[in-house]
Amino acid sequence: MISDYRCFFCFARAFEKLITRHGFSVEEGNLFTHEMISLFFKKWGSLTMPEFSREMHYILRRHSGNPDPYSTEKKFSNDQALEMVPELMEIIGNSPDKFSTALRIAIAGNIVDFAANDDFNLKETVNKALSSDLAIDHSTELRNRIRKAGQVLYLGDNAGEIVFDRLFIENIGHGDLTFAVRGGPAINDVTMDDAIYTGMTEAAGVISTGYDAPSVIPEKSSETFRELFRKADVIISKGQGNLEGLIQLNDDRIFFLLMAKCETVAEYLKVPRGSKVVVNPQLME
């Protein structure tokens, strides 16, 4: 399990902001915070961070009545990313290696993450991603494996980011690729609404995992999704949340594409914080 005490403090920061945003009274804030402390006290060491996140958001929902606290940010992220599409398509089109360029853009899109950090610059991140190296680069193997694959499963992560995933998927050009979205609101993660809004449904088959944690947790997912997960020849997993949910499977079909946005994940991958990586567990040292 990729998690340590720093995740708790990261959660505390995120949920303190959400308490403020929801305009909780002091009494509501007390009740919510005590439930948060209670959850961490009782489940420390037994839940993964995406599972904690799901539980915490359910508690928040019960207190606030708001099932989707990041809906505004999600729309903003999608719109911001959609605006960049013509420019990015030109960059990819003029590139000598379209797959590699589109892959870097897709990873750069992983910067959109209101849970870890709501202060990011999408355009700057894309420019950086295009000019800098991947800290771990198993993309050649990924490309070879996609070429031979009968079925590809692409596990989505955040709103906004999904637009760049679409550009990458269009450049993968695989005939049987399915994009997976969360089964319901989970932080700013993509749901079916985002897939429709951003045109992902036109670029690939889209499926819901059937579970609303900010990660793919196969045993909690729908039977349909699990069947697809079992049958896929290559699985492209975007972002930290999916890494946290899937890394313990040690499944060599999975390629994790992400920015290491926090120290905990960066240390796990043995890369500097902020690094962009394409990692296959089999090829890890």
Next chain:
Amino acid sequence: MISDYRCFFCFARAFEKLITRHGFSVEEGNLFTHEMISLFFKKWGSLTMPEFSREMHYILRRHSGNPDPYSTEKKFSNDQALEMVPELMEIIGNSPDKFSTALRIAIAGNIVDFAANDDFNLKETVNKALSSDLAIDHSTELRNRIRKAGQVLYLGDNAGEIVFDRLFIENIGHGDLTFAVRGGPAINDVTMDDAIYTGMTEAAGVISTGYDAPSVIPEKSSETFRELFRKADVIISKGQGNLEGLIQLNDDRIFFLLMAKCETVAEYLKVPRGSKVVVNPQLME
């Protein structure tokens, strides 16, 4: 009890910084953080914030082996304040109302607080305090009560701040005034070492409370201190910590002098955050 969920998040911020500062390993950080969560889970609603703070610092001490994590800041604060003494003495000396000016300077010194916020500007705060109104001002009553008092007890708060307390005490000019320090290291609060280092021992009698919470908690204090507390005619209580420990006594001998540095205390006093106040419980609305 002046405390709510915001205090928990404030604690989380402070102790995350301390974990980093002490260079804890991930495993030590995990153990410490779980003990923190456990303490809050078990004692929520039953301990005051200064008591929580004391417990947390004991846990930190056990993990770090460092009994006084703020010793460097304390020396820095004392030195910084001592450097300002000639200038402040001149300001007080030239003032038409020396008591009032020295009192404002003493309250401004309350900005020194590494637990609540380690990013403050002492000189700027003093200048502001001299030119702005007190949000609650029971200082005329304080002055009258001191005039008639046989014994005055002055409850110290932070290092650095103690230097300005000394200037105020010298201007109070009472023949039987005792300054109380904490019984041992508690955040950046004053101990006997600070009283000696800053010359407080030359300006007043100095006594230890005999207890090392960042507040005065009479029932936990030494018998000598409690006797003095019982007999005092006027008690000047500096800072938020002392307010949190003493407010529930509803003791009309106590005048609380402080800056309301956080929302929780500011709301309790019904003043804007950052306000400077002289409050007597009897005179509160």
